[in-house]
Amino acid sequence: MYVNVDLKYVVDVLSSYMNLKDEDFIAYYLCRRGYNPFEVLVAIVLSQNTRDELAMKAFNNLRSVLGVLNPQVILSQSPEVIEDAVRVAGMYRRRTLVIKELARVLINLDSLDKLLTMSVEEVRDLLLSVDGIGYKTVDVFLLMCRGEPVFPVDTHIRRVLKRLGIIEEGDDYLEIQGKVHKLLPPNYYLKAHLILIAHGRTYCKAKKPLCNECPINDLCPKNI
Ligand code: SF4
The missing domain is CATH 1.10.340.30 (Hypothetical protein; domain 2)
Structure with missing residues (x-):
């Protein structure tokens, strides 16, 4: 199911909750x-x-x-x-x-x-x-x-985007990247890459995602 989630807003909300360490x-x-x-x-x-x-x-x-x-x-x-x-x-x-x-x-x-x-x-x-x-x-x-304007897609990002309804199960690397490039301004790529990985590690885990504690629970269609 494709859902019209505002990815930029999602990244902003997650950023306000998570402290990233280099x-x-x-x-x-x-x-x-x-x-x-x-x-x-x-x-x-x-x-x-x-x-x-x-x-x-x-x-x-x-x-x-x-x-x-x-x-x-x-x-x-x-x-x-x-x-x-x-x-x-x-x-x-x-x-x-x-x-x-x-x-x-x-x-x-x-x-x-x-x-x-x-x-x-x-x-x-x-x-x-x-x-x-x-x-x-x-x-x-x-x-x-x-600092090139490219958005790298890793396994956490793929999982989070799929659960958010932004990508489909069978989308390949370039299709996922293309969708993100359309949804985010280039100056968000680095921040979004890091924050979505951190989110996948912390809340949106592969097994047993912590939806009840998730900062974007109310924005997420939970395509699990
Ligand atoms: S609500 Fe659940 S499925 Fe959606 S992003 Fe949060 S942890 Fe992931």
């Missing part, structure tokens, strides 16, 4: 603290399908073993060294393969800062050529590190 969002945290673009991408890979808290532990382990991360450092290490460091995030062999492949693709850049200055299309093409990197990873990078 460290709950690994890419946001690292971008704001000046980590290099490659490190942010590694962190986003570490956060795929796991909690940001565990991704942060894995990232810190990797940083303490290897120092500042760049493609040269990653490619000079055996897979086992990286696997051991990122084990805490789960799927450590797969993550190591993706991080190695990312390093192989990016090692030919003159400078990692190119990732901040090349066109959005070039960044997309480059990163999407890495096996294991998809739209969401690229969009998180573009939004967090470059």
